[in-house]
Amino acid sequence: MMLVGNMGFQISDELLGTFVPIILYWVYSGLYLGLGYFENYRLHSKQDEDVKNLVSKTTVVKGVILQQSIQAVVAILLFTVTADDSQAAINQRTSLMVLARQFVMAMLVLDTWQYFMHRYMHHNKFLYRHIHSQHHRLVVPYAFGALYNHPLEGLLLDTIGGALSFLLSGMSPRSSIFFFSFATIKTVDDHCGLWLPGNLFHAFFKNNTAYHDIHHQLYGSKYNFSQPFFVMWDRILGTYMPYTLEKRVEGGFEARPAKEYKDD
Ligand SMILES: [Zn+2]
Ligand SMILES: [Zn+2]
Numbered sequence: 001m002m003l004v005g006n007m008g009f010q011i012s013d014e015l016l017g018t019f020v021p022i023i024l025y026w027v028y029s030g031l032y033l034g035l036g037y038f039e040n041y042r043l044h045s046k047q048d049e050d051v052k053n054l055v056s057k058t059t060v061v062k063g064v065i066l067q068q069s070i071q072a073v074v075a076i077l078l079f080t081v082t083a084d085d086s087q088a089a090i091n092q093r094t095s096l097m098v099l100a101r102q103f104v105m106a107m108l109v110l111d112t113w114q115y116f117m118h119r120y121m122h123h124n125k126f127l128y129r130h131i132h133s134q135h136h137r138l139v140v141p142y143a144f145g146a147l148y149n150h151p152l153e154g155l156l157l158d159t160i161g162g163a164l165s166f167l168l169s170g171m172s173p174r175s176s177i178f179f180f181s182f183a184t185i186k187t188v189d190d191h192c193g194l195w196l197p198g199n200l201f202h203a204f205f206k207n208n209t210a211y212h213d214i215h216h217q218l219y220g221s222k223y224n225f226s227q228p229f230f231v232m233w234d235r236i237l238g239t240y241m242p243y244t245l246e247k248r249v250e251g252g253f254e255a256r257p258a259k260e261y262k263d264d
Pocket of ligand 1: 136215
């Protein structure tokens with residue numbers, strides 16, 4: 001399906017599905033960058049962000065841009081390979097019910113894929129050391145660090161996971177613009193490191209900023225592998241660590257494990 005851009009040239013849904021999430025990533029995390037200066041909303045102090053993180057902000061920005069460039073190329077290739085050109089598919093109008101079902105299906109597929117891949121990356125010492133540990137250089141997560149991953153991890157977890165959820169849910173490329181945008185914003189939110197009043201993600205999802213913050217702590221590496229939407233797999237497979245929010249002396253909150261955790 002083609003959309004006519006206001007400049008007169010045509011932009012396909014596939015291109016939008018690839019680039020809109022990237023633009024939203026930077027816009028949404030830009031907003032959080034500003035809010036991060038308010039100590040009252042933070043889950044870790046600003047000082048901890050500088051001291052505990054093992055990587056500089058410049059390196060993170062470069063890493064994310066590299067990641068997004070590789071993913072954009074692969075996404076366009078995948079869209080091209082899986083494109084359905086039949087007229088019937090193009091003219092099909094999807095009802096709201098069908099759309100909702102496809103969305104939920106896509107969320108479940110992405111969560112399932114990511115849970116097992118993510119958990120395996122922690123279990124396999126080689127993969128952890130050479131690939132997934134890059135993401136864990138951020139002990140104090142912040143919004144634009146959400147997709148700071150080894151390029152191979154981005155490809156394996158995000159791109160392949162995204163392709164599977166797109167294909168298995170049967171959604172159209174147009175719907176995928178919204179789905180991939182939603183998944184991207186959710187991931188940024190989970191890493192924002194802020195507990196803002198009125199955050200709808202915190203109201204609707206048990207898997208949220210505080211929940212994922214637990215996973216980023218040194219004691220949390222055996223818990224809360226589920227991402228980005230539900231806590232289902234952690235619950236089923238016994239890796240679920242609930243959190244409590246405690247006040248910090250500097251203002252703001254701290255997410256603490258609400259039950260005893262196992263060390264090595
Ligand atoms: Zn991890
Ligand atoms: Zn993370």
